[in-house]
Amino acid sequence: MDEKTTKKLADILSHIDNEVEMEKYMKHHKVTDTYKSFVEYFKSLSTVKKFSDSELINLSGIEKSYYYQIMKGTRNPSRDKVLRLCIGAGLTTAETTRALELNECAILYPMNRRDIIISVAINQHASVMDTNLLLDKYNEKPLS
Numbered sequence: 001m002d003e004k005t006t007k008k009l010a011d012i013l014s015h016i017d018n019e020v021e022m023e024k025y026m027k028h029h030k031v032t033d034t035y036k037s038f039v040e041y042f043k044s045l046s047t048v049k050k051f052s053d054s055e056l057i058n059l060s061g062i063e064k065s066y067y068y069q070i071m072k073g074t075r076n077p078s079r080d081k082v083l084r085l086c087i088g089a090g091l092t093t094a095e096t097t098r099a100l101e102l103n104e105c106a107i108l109y110p111m112n113r114r115d116i117i118i119s120v121a122i123n124q125h126a127s128v129m130d131t132n133l134l135l136d137k138y139n140e141k142p143l144s
Contacts, residue, residue: 009029012025013025035102036102037073037102037103038077038082038099038102038103039070039071039073040102041098041099041102042085042086042089042099043071045089045091045095047089047090047091047095048089048091051089053067053068053071056085056088056089058088059088059089059127059128060081060084060085060087060088060089060128061084061088061128061129062081062084062085062088066081070085076103077103078105078144079100079103079105079106080143080144081144082096082099082100082103082105083096083100083118083143084128084143085099086099086100086122087118087121087122087126087127087128087131087143088127088128090125091122092122093108093119093122093123096108096122108122113138113140114135114140114141117131117134117135117138117140118131118135118143120134121134121135128143131143
C-alpha cells in the first residue's frame with residue numbers, strides 16, 4: 001500500500017469511535033497480519049518455507065540447538081539473531097522490519113550507520129557472511 005493510501009486510511013480510521021464502524025472498516029480494508037510472534041511470522045513466509053531447518057541453520061550461521069530453541073519459542077532471539085535469520089532466508093527489507101517489530105526489536109534505522117549497511121546488504125540479497133564482511137569493511141560490529 002502506498003503512503004498516500006495509507007495516509008487516507010489513517011484519516012478515515014482517526015474518525016472511527018465505535019466498534020460497529022471499526023468492524024466495518026476491518027471487513028472493508030485489508031488488515032496486514034495477525035501474527036503474535038516473530039517465529040509464527042517467520043515460519044509463515046513462503047521464502048522461508050522453501051528452506052529446511054538445516055539450510056536455515058547454515059545460511060544464518062546460528063548454532064543448531066539455539067536455532068531450535070528459537071523456533072520452539074523457548075529462547076527469545078536478539079536483534080542480531082533475527083537479522084541473521086532474515087538475511088539467511090533472503091527476506092526483503094519490509095519482511096525483516098516486520099520480523100524485528102514482532103520480536104520487539106528496534107527496526108533498521110535509516111540514520112544509523114550500521115543499520116544503513118545492513119539495509120543495503122539486504123537489498124543486495126547478500127549472505128550473512130557477506131553482510132558481516134561489508135560491516136567489517138566499514139569498521140562496524142558484525143552480526144553476532
